[in-house]
Amino acid sequence: MREGFVRTLEALVATAATYMAAVTMVQTTLYNKLLGKISNSFIGPIIDPYMPYVNITVILLVLFVAFSFWRKGDEVWFGRLFSLNMLMFFPSVLDFSTFNWVGLIFNLQPTPGVTHVWVFSVGLLLQVSYLLLRYTVRFRYVREELLGRGAAEVDINNITRGQVSYLVLLVTVTAGLTAGIYWVLPYMTLVSVNLLSGLPAPHIYVGFIVVLVMAAAMVTYLRTGSKE
Structure with missing residues (x-):
């Protein structure tokens, strides 16, 4: 698996993430509010004929910026x-x-052009894309280091292939768990509310449980650090 394949993968991931983020942005309340203010300003009559092309222009500009960042490659x-x-x-x-x-601050009434599932999916895509890009950079660093040490091309390609396979597995599991939590959490919240509604002071019990969990996590972390 050569470096060209890894760089192509990075380009596809970066482009997809930026495109989806930009498409989501142009359908938000805040973006359209700002666009409306610009249209109603003193430059409004000048730019009004071009307003139908603003969204596509913004998307193309951020894609160009994303391409520039990808070219840097670190x-x-x-x-x-x-x-x-x-x-x-x-x-x-x-x-x-x-x-x-x-x-x-701006007296906005939310009128999103996308659903909450869309927003969650794009957010998950952004997190996954960053994870992919972060690891592929490290893969290239390892590849360059091995080449500098005189390792065989076949062995380096096998190592890179194994790294990519591990990364795909890691991303798949992470995305699956995140999506599962997203869909299950509302039902867990409903069950928790029903259980706690009969208690005299539910916030006290919840706070006590949170404190216990934080204390247990801190103790575990300190013990792990001392062993290292």
């Missing part, structure tokens, strides 16, 4: 790409947030 620039995608994704999260502080 972990720092992929981190910046992830930050850019999350910045575009942020308004869609606000549309479904129970406390939309941006909406309070």
Whole structure:
């Protein structure tokens, strides 16, 4: 498995993540509110004929930026790409947030153009894409190091193939668990509410359980660190 394949995989992942983040952004309440303010400003009459093309222009621009970041090809620039995608994704999260502080500032009534399932799916895609890009960069570093040590091309390709297989398995399991938690959590919340509703002070019991879990996690972490 040559480096060209890994770089092509990185390009596809980066493009898909950025495209979905941009498409989601242009369907959010905050984006359209800002677009409306620009249209109603003093430059509105000038840009009104071009307003139907604004969304596609924005998407193409961010794709060009994503391509530029991909060309850099290191972990720092992929981190910046992830930050850019999350910045575009942020308004869609606000549309479904129970406390939309941006909406309070701008007096926005959420009117998203996408569903909550869409937002979750895009968010999961962004996380998975960053995980993929982060690991593929490390795979290339390992490959270059092995080449510098004089390792055989066949052996290096086998190592890269094994790394990619492990990464695919890791991403699949992570995405599956995350999706499972997303779908099961509402039912777990409903069951928990029914169980706690009969208690005199449910918030005290919940707080006590949380404190116990945090204490147990801290003790486990400290013990693990001391053994190392």
